Amino acid sequence: MNTIERSLKKFTTRTEEFIVNKCTPTKINTPRRIHFDSKSSTSDDDDRDNTLNIDSKMEPLNKQESLYVISLSQQIRTKFLSKPFEFTLMVVGQSGLGKSTFINSLFPNISADETCTTESIVSCPETTSIQTSKYKLIENDVSVNLTIVDTPGFGDYINNSDCIDPIENFIDEKYEEYFIAESSIYPRNIIDQRVHCCLYFISPTGRAMKQIDINFMEKLHRKSPIIPLIAKADSLTKNDLSKFKQKILETMDSVGIQMYPFPDAPVDNSSLDQYRDLKSRIPFGVVGHDSFFEKDDQSIRCRQYPWGMVEIDNLDHCDTKAFSDLFIKHSLVDLISRTADFYENFRAKKLLE
Numbered sequence: 001m002n003t004i005e006r007s008l009k010k011f012t013t014r015t016e017e018f019i020v021n022k023c024t025p026t027k028i029n030t031p032r033r034i035h036f037d038s039k040s041s042t043s044d045d046d047d048r049d050n051t052l053n054i055d056s057k058m059e060p061l062n063k064q065e066s067l068y069v070i071s072l073s074q075q076i077r078t079k080f081l082s083k084p085f086e087f088t089l090m091v092v093g094q095s096g097l098g099k100s101t102f103i104n105s106l107f108p109n110i111s112a113d114e115t116c117t118t119e120s121i122v123s124c125p126e127t128t129s130i131q132t133s134k135y136k137l138i139e140n141d142v143s144v145n146l147t148i149v150d151t152p153g154f155g156d157y158i159n160n161s162d163c164i165d166p167i168e169n170f171i172d173e174k175y176e177e178y179f180i181a182e183s184s185i186y187p188r189n190i191i192d193q194r195v196h197c198c199l200y201f202i203s204p205t206g207r208a209m210k211q212i213d214i215n216f217m218e219k220l221h222r223k224s225p226i227i228p229l230i231a232k233a234d235s236l237t238k239n240d241l242s243k244f245k246q247k248i249l250e251t252m253d254s255v256g257i258q259m260y261p262f263p264d265a266p267v268d269n270s271s272l273d274q275y276r277d278l279k280s281r282i283p284f285g286v287v288g289h290d291s292f293f294e295k296d297d298q299s300i301r302c303r304q305y306p307w308g309m310v311e312i313d314n315l316d317h318c319d320t321k322a323f324s325d326l327f328i329k330h331s332l333v334d335l336i337s338r339t340a341d342f343y344e345n346f347r348a349k350k351l352l353e
Contacts, residue, residue, distance in 0.1 A: 034172040063280060084136070084143035087332060090175070092220065094212070094314075095153025095203030097231035101288035103148055105301065105312060106137070106324060128172055144332075149195065154212070164216050171195050171223045175346040176240050196332075196339045197260070198224045199229040202248065202283070206240045209251050217257045225260040225338050227327070228252070233285025233318050234303065234310045242283050248283050259283075260335065279327050282318035287312050 076157065084351070091099040130151050131141050137144040149170070154163035174194045181190045198220055202213055228248060233241055266275040289301040289312045301310045312320040 024259065061284050064209075081141055081143075084145045085332075085336075086145050086147075086195060088147040088149060088197075090151065090167075090171075090195045090224070091147040091201065092151050092198055092199045092216070093153065093231065094203055094210075097153070097201045097203060097233070099153070099199075099201050100150055102229075102286055103150070105288040105320060107137070107146065108301075109209060111304065123159070124235065130166060132134065147193065154216075161215075164219055165346045168223060172346070175343055176350075178343065179347055179350055192336075192345060194312075194339055195224045196335045197327075198226045200226055200228050202228055204230055204232050204235050204241075204244070204285075206236050206244050208247055214255055214257070217252070218255060221257050221259070222342075224342055225335055226257075227260050228283040229323070230283055230285040234287045236285070239330045245281075245283055245285070260331075260338070262326055263330055263334055268327075278322040281319045281322045284323040286323055287318040288320075312336075 001313065073091070089103075091101050091103060096212045103262070130149065135146045135148065137146050151167050151170075152163075171194075178190065178192065178194055181187060192193065200213070200217055203210060212350075217226060228239070230236075230244065232249070236244060259282075262279055265272060287303055287310055289303055290303060292303050293300045293302055293304075294300070300311055301313055302311050310317045312318055315321055
């Protein structure tokens with residue numbers, strides 16, 4: 001074999017070895033849990049320096065080990081409690097139903113915030129225009145900026161069809177302000193001044209709802225969560241009040257007025273049966289207090305008459321306590337959430353304009 005042939009054969013052999021080595025598929029290891037071993041390898045097959053040993057099976061976590069995932073709930077709580085909650089409550093109804101008096105009974109011992117732009121409603125003057133009063137409620141580490149929107153009473157005129165317009169415009173203006181703030185370049189620290197709930201006071205006729213109440217509630221229930229209340233319920237007997245409640249529910253159902261649906265279950269450790277008993281009183285017959293009296297070394301809120309007194313915290317006398325528990329203890333956060341749904345309808349219409 002001459003020199004050229006030997007060189008060609010040697011080149012061909014090396015080329016074949018190179019192709020075989022490069023084309024041989026490598027073994028793919030399945031994922032396994034790994035840990036570092038501080039001991040040096042003694043086997044000739046292992047690496048010479050400190051090695052990374054791979055276990056064939058996943059090692060279970062030690063029962064004493066913790067991922068601290070449970071602390072997420074506390075982190076969320078701390079984050080949300082770092083700033084006060086915003087809640088706006090609107091009261092609507094005809095003149096002379098004691099709307100302002102009832103608000104003072106619902107939130108006793110509240111003081112007006114320094115930023116209040118109107119006179120405090122504690123003195124309960126007759127409301128002649130939409131008034132906004134702001135209060136700061138603090139209990140333990142929870143802070144709430146409460147805004148009370150007191151609307152003027154209606155029904156005193158021959159034509160009351162336009163009385164609802166200022167109320168509707170007020171709700172839409174607050175949606176508009178929130179929409180503008182949300183659409184800004186830096187939508188941070190938005191103060192939510194939307195109306196989160198509307199308390200609608202119904203006159204205690206004992207017979208049927210007035211047409212003006214039906215017309216107003218038909219418009220308002222599309223704007224905000226609405227809760228009907230029977231004002232001055234102590235003017236009706238228990239039997240008449242029960243029948244009047246049934247007539248209100250039947251009328252609202254036939255017309256298509258949707259009231260705010262309270263949560264199906266309590267948010268705390270309250271008894272489910274007691275909670276359902278409170279819900280069975282809807283629509284609530286409420287009474288506002290105007291005085292106190294001492295009973296068993298306790299100050300009882302009441303409303304006094306020549307023939308006796310009505311204890312507003314006594315469920316045998318009225319539903320004020322039942323409404324207060326359902327509204328404040330179980331529904332404030334849910335009302336804020338449902339207001340977002342009403343706002344989304346407003347926002348969708350604005351984007352389509």
